Amino acid sequence: MIKINIKKFDFVLCIIFISYLTLLFNIEKCYSQENKDKFYWLNFGIGSVPNTFEIGRGLAGGLIPCYQIGSNLFSFRYLGAVELYMEGPIPNEYIKEISLLYGKSIMKTKDYFCSASIGVGIIMGVKRGRFLGEPHVESYNYERLTFKKISIPLEIQLFITSPYTGMGFYLFANVNREISYSGFLFCFLVGKL
Numbered sequence: 001m002i003k004i005n006i007k008k009f010d011f012v013l014c015i016i017f018i019s020y021l022t023l024l025f026n027i028e029k030c031y032s033q034e035n036k037d038k039f040y041w042l043n044f045g046i047g048s049v050p051n052t053f054e055i056g057r058g059l060a061g062g063l064i065p066c067y068q069i070g071s072n073l074f075s076f077r078y079l080g081a082v083e084l085y086m087e088g089p090i091p092n093e094y095i096k097e098i099s100l101l102y103g104k105s106i107m108k109t110k111d112y113f114c115s116a117s118i119g120v121g122i123i124m125g126v127k128r129g130r131f132l133g134e135p136h137v138e139s140y141n142y143e144r145l146t147f148k149k150i151s152i153p154l155e156i157q158l159f160i161t162s163p164y165t166g167m168g169f170y171l172f173a174n175v176n177r178e179i180s181y182s183g184f185l186f187c188f189l190v191g192k193l
Contacts, residue, residue: 039068041191043157043170049183053083053093060183064170066157066191068105073115075101077153079172081183091144095125095181097174099153113159113166113193123176124148151176161193 043064052058062079082094103117129143152175159168166189173182 036070039066039192041066041166041189041193043185043187043189045170045185045187047170047183047185049081049095049181052081052095052179052181052183058083058093058095058183060185062170062172062185062187064155064187068108068115071105071108073101073103073105073117075099075103075117075119075155077101077119077121077155077172081181087140089128089140089142091126091128091142093125093127095123095179097121097123097151097153099151099174101153101155103155110163111160113157113161113168115155115157117155117157119153121151121153121174122148123151123174123178125179127179147178149176149178159187159189161189163193165190166193 043062043066045062047060047062049058049060058081060079060081062077064075064077064079066073066075068074077097077099079097079099080094083092099119099121101117101119101121103115105113105115107114125147127145127147129145132141132143154173154175156171157168158171159166168187168189170185170187171182172185174180
């Protein structure tokens with residue numbers, strides 16, 4: 001098990017947050033679209049969270065309503081991920097996330113959209129603890145450990161769009177003290193794009 005020095009962890013989170021804020025202000029100065037057009041859409045998709053769980057890959061799904069005014073982007077993210085296996089340890093590990101993010105549209109044309117955001121969120125879920133089986137007896141039972149933590153979510157949206165629909169990739173990460181993870185969703189969009 002990897003031990004993380006909490007003071008170093010908090011320092012790294014602060015550096016990431018300050019660096020991102022600096023990037024946001026620089027993007028605002030360079031943003032080509034000066035008008036305050038308003039856009040709104042709903043992302044929904046399915047994807048993967050590789051190397052997040054003890055046995056490897058997980059399946060992820062998300063629902064992300066977004067609102068953009070000018071270059072400012074606001075997102076509300078509901079994301080769930082569960083480990084994939086046919087037979088194996090009990091309980092099944094999973095993560096649920098609810099987050100509010102703020103970011104900037106890096107590129108927006110009538111056909112393409114790219115943005116980056118950071119925010120604050122809550123993750124909750126279940127992971128396995130100590131083994132509860134008997135030695136030399138086939139058993140998959142582990143202690144069930146639940147968690148709920150404050151987190152820092154990150155996202156990058158890369159989409160091909162038309163006026164009311166679109167599709168593309170939603171890249172996400174979540175940094176927290178319990179189980180940091182990253183992954184992607186292949187999403188469809190509906191709304192005013």
